[in-house]
Structures are given as structure tokens and as C-alpha cells.
Amino acid sequence: MHHLLPDIQLVMRPGIVELGWGHPDPALLPTEALAQATALTLADHGAAALAYGAEQGPGRLLHALAERLGRVEGVTPPVAQLMITGGTSQALAMLCSQLSRPGDVVLVEAPTYHLALRIFRDYGLHSVMVPGDAQGLHVETARTLLQMLRARGERVAFLYIVSNFGNPTGVSLAPERRYALATMARHEALMVIEDDAYGELWYDAPPAPAIYNLMPGGPITRLGSFAKVLAPGLRLGWMLADPTLVRRCTATGMLDSGGCVNQFTAHIVATLINQGQLDQHIANARAIWRSRRNTLLTALARHLPAGCTWHPILGGFFVWVRLPTHLDAAALLPIAEAAGVSYLPGTRFFATGGGHHYLRLSFSLLPPSELELGIARLSKVLRSARS
Amino acid sequence: MHHLLPDIQLVMRPGIVELGWGHPDPALLPTEALAQATALTLADHGAAALAYGAEQGPGRLLHALAERLGRVEGVTPPVAQLMITGGTSQALAMLCSQLSRPGDVVLVEAPTYHLALRIFRDYGLHSVMVPGDAQGLHVETARTLLQMLRARGERVAFLYIVSNFGNPTGVSLAPERRYALATMARHEALMVIEDDAYGELWYDAPPAPAIYNLMPGGPITRLGSFAKVLAPGLRLGWMLADPTLVRRCTATGMLDSGGCVNQFTAHIVATLINQGQLDQHIANARAIWRSRRNTLLTALARHLPAGCTWHPILGGFFVWVRLPTHLDAAALLPIAEAAGVSYLPGTRFFATGGGHHYLRLSFSLLPPSELELGIARLSKVLRSARS
Numbered sequence A, B: 001m002h003h004l005l006p007d008i009q010l011v012m013r014p015g016i017v018e019l020g021w022g023h024p025d026p027a028l029l030p031t032e033a034l035a036q037a038t039a040l041t042l043a044d045h046g047a048a049a050l051a052y053g054a055e056q057g058p059g060r061l062l063h064a065l066a067e068r069l070g071r072v073e074g075v076t077p078p079v080a081q082l083m084i085t086g087g088t089s090q091a092l093a094m095l096c097s098q099l100s101r102p103g104d105v106v107l108v109e110a111p112t113y114h115l116a117l118r119i120f121r122d123y124g125l126h127s128v129m130v131p132g133d134a135q136g137l138h139v140e141t142a143r144t145l146l147q148m149l150r151a152r153g154e155r156v157a158f159l160y161i162v163s164n165f166g167n168p169t170g171v172s173l174a175p176e177r178r179y180a181l182a183t184m185a186r187h188e189a190l191m192v193i194e195d196d197a198y199g200e201l202w203y204d205a206p207p208a209p210a211i212y213n214l215m216p217g218g219p220i221t222r223l224g225s226f227a228k229v230l231a232p233g234l235r236l237g238w239m240l241a242d243p244t245l246v247r248r249c250t251a252t253g254m255l256d257s258g259g260c261v262n263q264f265t266a267h268i269v270a271t272l273i274n275q276g277q278l279d280q281h282i283a284n285a286r287a288i289w290r291s292r293r294n295t296l297l298t299a300l301a302r303h304l305p306a307g308c309t310w311h312p313i314l315g316g317f318f319v320w321v322r323l324p325t326h327l328d329a330a331a332l333l334p335i336a337e338a339a340g341v342s343y344l345p346g347t348r349f350f351a352t353g354g355g356h357h358y359l360r361l362s363f364s365l366l367p368p369s370e371l372e373l374g375i376a377r378l379s380k381v382l383r384s385a386r387s
Helices: A031-050 A059-073 A088-099 A114-122 A139-151 A175-188 A243-250 A253-258 A263-274 A277-303 A329-338 A368-386 B031-050 B059-073 B088-099 B114-122 B139-151 B175-188 B243-250 B253-258 B263-274 B277-303 B329-338 B368-386
Strands: A082-085 A105-110 A126-133 A156-162 A192-195 A220-225 A237-240 A318-322 A358-362 B082-085 B105-110 B126-133 B156-162 B192-195 B220-225 B237-240 B318-322 B358-362
Touching (some): A031 A277, A031 B031, A059 A082, A082 A088, A082 A243, A088 A114, A088 A156, A088 A192, A088 A220, A088 A237, A088 A243, A114 A126, A126 A139, A139 A175, A156 A175, A253 B114, A263 B263, A277 A318, A277 A368, A329 A368, A358 A368, B031 B263, B031 B277, B059 B082, B059 B263, B082 B088, B088 B114, B088 B192, B088 B237, B105 B114, B105 B139, B139 B156, B139 B175, B263 B277
Parallel strands (some): A105 A126, A105 A156, A192 A220, B105 B126, B105 B156, B156 B192
Antiparallel strands (some): A082 A237, A220 A237, A318 A358
């Protein structure tokens, strides 16, 4: 038989506990709920779900989403500020083409989501790192860097931040820093792209209000996604932005030609929201991931050698482990994989260097017993490396 | 009640026979077949269909598609040359970003697909028109223009052509011109983008072999779509290209981050193909559209005033009507709409001017009785305009 091409990105290697992938556990994907919602959607809205969609996204989903955001967050956005995207990756690419020119600078957290950095690179943008701490981005440092860059004649296209339970650190931007960032953005006329892929996956208490909600009319664009709270394969997300930017994004030739980037899955998700099944699935997923988060943190506290530290993790998928400074996570990776555990080395998440003694662990993919086994193996590797 | 946003692009105005829209008739969309295929897909391949997809597209669809192309066309492409797209619109945007730089020239047919022109404009490209006739593009003129442009120092990114039953003319590139174009493309190292959205919608005999198949290894990229043969809302298509270009297109940050642009609908279509339902749906749709094509052509022959001409239409969705030269289709449109019929004025399809006495009629959207009514009304308008 000839070699078959893979269906999915995820590769599970036998004998290795994969703590590197930030993918949802396939066993937690809402297959049943989606089957029901699809059947209902095709029965009641088949012609609309299969037609060229409105460029902004189908009204059914825009209205359902605005209503749900109002219910969950207490602020109902006007639908003119909302647009359906093909997930955050597609939205970031769209925003790069609308907001930047090759050679522009983008301000990013150090560390930040590594694949956003790749998208920015594809558009010819230079990512400049802004440091942060357990409270998130240093806003004053961002302002200083911005002013220095502008004084040098650089064009800064936008600042990109994962505001809740960030990838890779798990850190959320503190409430007072959100306000400071929104104020700075308006004062400096700097666009802030707020990637909120993880906000609904809180395990102890809901996150602080979105930066977008703190400064109505400010230069802030917020991205949401159904990849984590439902399923990545749906390729669906949403954007909240100034209506002028929404109109620019919907007025491209690609959308005039093809309509909504994902009309079929958009209608299915509208049905899921209207039936209350999105809320139910998120509640279930939250309970399961909360328990896995607890398992992972307990295992880390029990097993990891002294000198390793990590932030408290209140949501999302990730734990960001700081190793003693003499250990290099990238150099240790082959040894760890030989010992049956994998992770992402911290260096991946820094635009222009750094992070050698950090690693990212994800608890999104594996059941508790695997998480425990993985941490036991990792700890053994780290202890051996110390001796 | 507040104003609700629309779900779809299509707007049907009461009292107007809409012959302007090139959308499939909503009544012909395979709602039932898709409901069954989705249920089956989620039952048998749910975890893969909902996960981050392989960047090239899920292997299930790539293998099914290659096998089907071999069966239908007699040439089975190696899967390394195949990639799943989010429809032709997304594929064109992707190819613009991979193959062109702002300021480049694109060679296009005069007339050509108007929304492709919009996409090229978004990427800062200058479309240069190459004339054609009932046999399609003048290949020798394209070569002369290419050489002139290059001699002037212009960079020509690619030549774009709708090879079968083109939009708006309905014309297909003649077999001997296909060979001449493929040869010219290789000799001049000019990339040809062959948009084959309509090839399967033949009503009398299958089209000539694809340009892509005439010159293996040549600089030719072929785009296929499920928008016309299944449903636009699926946002799914495919690309056949040099494996190097496929690898470049799959290696973007956007796909690394989000995986296949439409993993869920890709799996559903794989199921449809494997169950034989795509072939069955195409056969049904072909029979219905053939009959509507016949109705429209008969009505045109019966009603249109002398001096109006059109090409024979062997497939696709469109009839391109040439009015007597003293009539201006754009100027007549408000009069036609007031008389209860609409169309697209020819000017839309010319990159840099022309087409005033042409109009495009589509028989994809409306049932036979509406087509007849529309042509009767249009003829009345044209006759009055002549007097």
C-alpha cells in the first residue's frame, strides 16, 4: 500500500507523553453536539448555510454571539463591531494585511504565542519584544519602546497581546494594566490586538473585563475563537473592532468573491449557541480541564526539583516552567524525549532570542494519569541534568 | 424589532428577475446528502474532522480527490501536487501573496472574472488585458504583451485564465490554444493560474484536457472548487501545483497556527466522494442546468432583437450577450430593473475599460419560467432602447 498523507497536525509518538501540543484532547471534542446541531441547521437553515455567506458573517451568528457576549460579560457589542473570522490565525493574517506594511514593527510580549510570530514574519513585520511579569505586559515599557521606535522613524503597526491565560505563560494581564494599556493605546494612537482565545477557559474565577470593553471607540481589536471552546477543525472565530475596520475587512476582493470565510460552520455554531449547547460544552470542558490543571500543578509541586518555578495557572492550557538558569530546555529536549516525555522549549516563544531555561507544558491534550507520568519522567530528566 | 443583519450575499428584489447573480439555485443545494455525509463523518472520523487539520488538507480528501480526478479525467495527480483550499477566492489570495509583489503585472483575459480582478487589486497588482475570441485567449498576443512588459522592466507575476466555460463569456480555451499556452508558459517561465471552477458543469461533452495536464512540471497551477458542484458555503476547493509551490503554500504561519483552512468541511466532502454522492449530485445538477441553459438560449433566440449576439454555451453558468454597439448595458440597467429584470453590465469584467455593449446573464439561480420571463422583459427593454 502506498504511503497515506496525515489527516491532522497532531502526531502522537509511541512511548512519549506529549506535553508539547496545545491541542484539545480529541476525546473532549463535542462530536455528538455538533452532529445534532448540523442536522438541525441543515433542516432549518440549509439553503443559507450552503450559500455564499454575508461578508461580515451570517446575521444569525452575529446576533447570537453579541447576545451571548452580553449575557456572559455584561457588555453587548453593537453588531456593526463584530465580524466572523476563520479562526484567530486567519484573523491575524487579515489584520496584518489591513493594518501593516512590510518593514513595520509589531510590539509583542516576551514571551508570546510563537505561531503569531510566524504570521507576523510572513507579512514582513519585525516583532519587538516587550517584557512582562506575573501581572502581564509592562505597559510603561511598551510606551517607552513605542516612543523610541517612532522617534527612530519606525512605523509600529500594532501591539499584540494574549490577554487571558496567555500562551505560553498562563498569565493574564492585571486589571489595572488593562486600563493603562487601553489608555496608552488611545493616547498614542497605537492599535492593540487583544487575542482572547482562552478567556472562557477559566478554572477559578472569570477573567477581568476585556481590554476592548474598557475603552469604547479606542484603537483596540479583540479576537475570539471557537477552536478551544468547541473544536479547532471548525476554523471559526470572531473579531470585535471599530466599525470602520470591520467594513475595511469585509470589503476585500476575497470576501466579495467567496463570502463569509466559513459560512457552513458559522451556521452550525449559531445553532449551538441558540440551543444553549455552547454554554453547556464550555461548562463541561472547564470542569475537566480544571481537574487536569490541578493534577499537573500537584505533580509539578511533588516531583520537580528545587529551583524550578512556575506561575499559578488560573485558566487556559499552559504551564510555563522556569528551570534553574544552568539548564537549557532546548538542549534537554532530546534527552527528555528519549526518557518518554516532550514539551516545547521556551526559546520558541521569544521573537528575538531568550527563554533558554524555560519550557511550556500543556495539560489540554492528555488525561490525568498521562500528565502525572509525564511530569514524573520530566522530573527525573531534570534531576539527572542537575547532577 | 431591531434590524437583522443578512445571512447570505444574495439579495432577491421583489418583482425583479435576477439574472445578474452567478450563484447556484438554493433549491439545488444538496442539503440532504450533506446532512447524511456529516452524520457519517462525525461518527467515523469525528476526532480528525474537528482537530487542527494537516496543512495540506486531510489525507482522506487528498487521496479521494486524486483518485476521482484520475477516474474522471484519466490523469491521477501525485498527492504531493495537491492542496486543499478555502475555495478559489482564498486560493487566489494565497497565490497572490506567494507569487507576487505589489506593483507586479497580472495578465488576464478581456473580459475575465470580475472578482478575481478585485483580489488582484487588493494585492497591489496591475491587471493587463489580453484579448480573446470564441476560441478563448489569444496566446500569441499574450506572449507579445509579456515580452513588451518585460522589456519595459515590468515583473509579470502570472497569467490568470478561466479555462472552461469562462466567467463571464462561457467560452472555453480551445484545445490547440491550451497546448500553445502551456508551451508558451514553459518557454517564457510564466506562471499560468488555471481557474477551473466550471469544468465539471459541461452540458454536451466533457471539456478538453486541463492545461495543467498538458505540461507536467510546467509552471501551471490549477484551481478547482466545490462551490459550484456542491455548495458555496462549504468554502472548499483544491489546488494542483508544482510540489515546491504546494510546500511553500503549506509552510505559512497561518496554516502552521490554524491547520487546514477548512478541516471540517474537507472531511465531509471526502465522505461524499467516497460514497459516490459527489458524482451523483454533479450528474443531477448537470441535467437541471443543461435544461435551464437550453431554456435561456431558446428564449434569447426567440425574443432578443436583431443585432444581439452570443456565443454557444456548452457549460457553466453564463451567457455573454453582445448588444448593438449603440447600446450601453450599464446605462440601460436602471431601465431594465424598473422593467423587472437585472443582469451584470459587461464593464465589470474588463480590468481597464471596455465592454459597454455587453452584459452577462446567469442561468444558475432561477427556474426555467423565471428565465423566460426575464428574457422577455429584457428584450422589451432592448427593443424600446433601439427605437
